[in-house]
Every structure is written in structure tokens, then in C-alpha cells.
Amino acid sequence: MAEKQSTQVVKHGDVTQRVGGEVIRARGVDVEKLIKMLIANAAAEFASTYYYYTILRMHLAGHEDYKEICEDARLEDRAHWELIVPRIYELGGELPNDLKAFHDQAGCQAAKLPDPPTAVNILTLLLESERCAIRSWIAICDMTFGKDPRTYDLASRILNEEIEHEAWFIELLAHERDGKSIPSGHFRRGEPGHAPYSKNASFYNP
Numbered sequence: 504m505a506e507k508q509s510t511q512v513v514k515h516g517d518v519t520q521r522v523g524g525e526v527i528r529a530r531g532v533d534v535e536k537l538i539k540m541l542i543a544n545a546a547a548e549f550a551s552t553y554y555y556y557t558i559l560r561m562h563l564a565g566h567e568d569y570k571e572i573c574e575d576a577r578l579e580d581r582a583h584w585e586l587i588v589p590r591i592y593e594l595g596g597e598l599p600n601d602l603k604a605f606h607d608q609a610g611c612q613a614a615k616l617p618d619p620p621t622a623v624n625i626l627t628l629l630l631e632s633e634r635c636a637i638r639s640w641i642a643i644c645d646m647t648f649g650k651d652p653r654t655y656d657l658a659s660r661i662l663n664e665e666i667e668h669e670a671w672f673i674e675l676l677a678h679e680r681d682g683k684s685i686p687s688g689h690f691r692r693g694e695p696g697h698a699p700y701s702k703n704a705s706f707y708n709p
């Protein structure tokens with residue numbers, strides 16, 4: 504039998520530690536820091552989908568085409584929240600028990616309804632919130648690349664959709680504010696909030 508490597512720390516039958524953590528620590532991941540970053544990202548997704556995005560989208564009344572795109576982005580943020588929360592627990596972390604504390608740890612600024620709540624002001628906020636999400640998720644990708652394939656896979660799926668969302672809002676804002684056409688190049692989702700990457704669903708292909 505091969506000799507045990509010194510990096511093996513989880514003992515036989517021990518339920519207080521995880522080999523899933525041991526192996527990524529051995530590859531150089533700061534697991535505590537990663538958990539913190541994932542909680543910050545989860546808080547941003549949670550606040551975005553269930554609260555801020557919902558309110559902002561409602562105030563696009565009359566711009567039904569913009570609302571449709573917003574609905575995809577909103578529901579895909581919900582998919583991101585649901586995709587990443589289990590990973591926090593697998594790594595030995597947990598969500599803060601206090602909702603306000605959780606909200607305050609969010610890695611992106613809360614997108615409050617702008618004054619006045621014009622389509623241009625709302626689309627600008629939404630664009631900037633997608634940009635914060637891109638920066639936050641690529642930081643997770645950088646930290647886990649080649650070391651923690653599971654977190655990397657989840658974060659890169661989310662990043663794929665955040666990059667699409669940025670392109671959608673560049674297209675809408677350029678049209679609404681500047682009368683310019685800057686196509687996002689995207690095809691419509693098969694159903695609202697399809698989330699082709701984060702739900703591992705195929706692209707629209709009727």
C-alpha cells in the first residue's frame with residue numbers, strides 16, 4: 504500500500520473536516536478567504552435578484568422590451584445565488600444568520616432606485632451592477648484556477664452570464680441614452696431567465 508501523503512489530514516470517519524477542503528488547501532487555496540469572497544458574491548446576487556433588480560425593473564414600465572431583458576438578467580442572478588450557496592457550505596462556511604449583516608457584506612453596492620427613475624438612470628445602474636459582478640466573479644476564477652476545479656467551474660459559468668448581461672445593458676443604454684446601435688450579439692433566451700451556463704441548459708434551439 505502506498506504511503507500516505509503528509510497533505511492528508513482528514514481522519515477515517517471524521518465528519519468535522521472535509522477532504523474537499525483538504526485537497527484544495529494542499530493546492531494553495533486560502534479556503535477561509537475564498538468562503539468570505541463567495542459570501543460577498545452570494546450577498547450581491549441575493550440582494551440584486553430578490554430586491555434591487557426587482558424594483559428597478561418594475562420602474563421600467565412602458566419599456567416592455569427593456570423589461571424583458573431585465574427579467575432574464577434578474578432571474579439569472581437568482582440562478583447564480585442558488586448555484587453558489589451550496590458551495591459555501593461544502594467548503595465548511597455558512598451564510599450569516601443575520602440578514603442585515605449578510606446584506607452589509609455584499610461585494611457590490613446596493614443599486615437603489617435612482618432619482619429621477621428614468622430609463623437612462625435605471626439602465627446605467629444595471630450596467631454598472633453587471634460590471635461589479637464581472638469583477639467579483641473573475642476574482643474567484645483567478646483564485647481557484649488550476650487549484651479548485653469545482654469552484655472555478657461554478658464561478659466561470661456565472662461569469663459567462665454576467666459578461667452577456669453587460670453586453671445587453673450596453674446595447675440598451677446606448678440606444679436609450681445616445682440613440683446609438685451597439686449590438687450585444689445575443690440570441691433571445693428560450694424562456695425567461697434560461698441561464699444556459701449556470702443551469703447547464705442548452706442554448707435556445709427550438
Ligand SMILES: [Fe+2]
Nearest residue numbers: 548580583636
Ligand atoms: Fe449574477
Ligand SMILES: [Fe+2]
Nearest residue numbers: 633636665668
Ligand atoms: Fe448579472
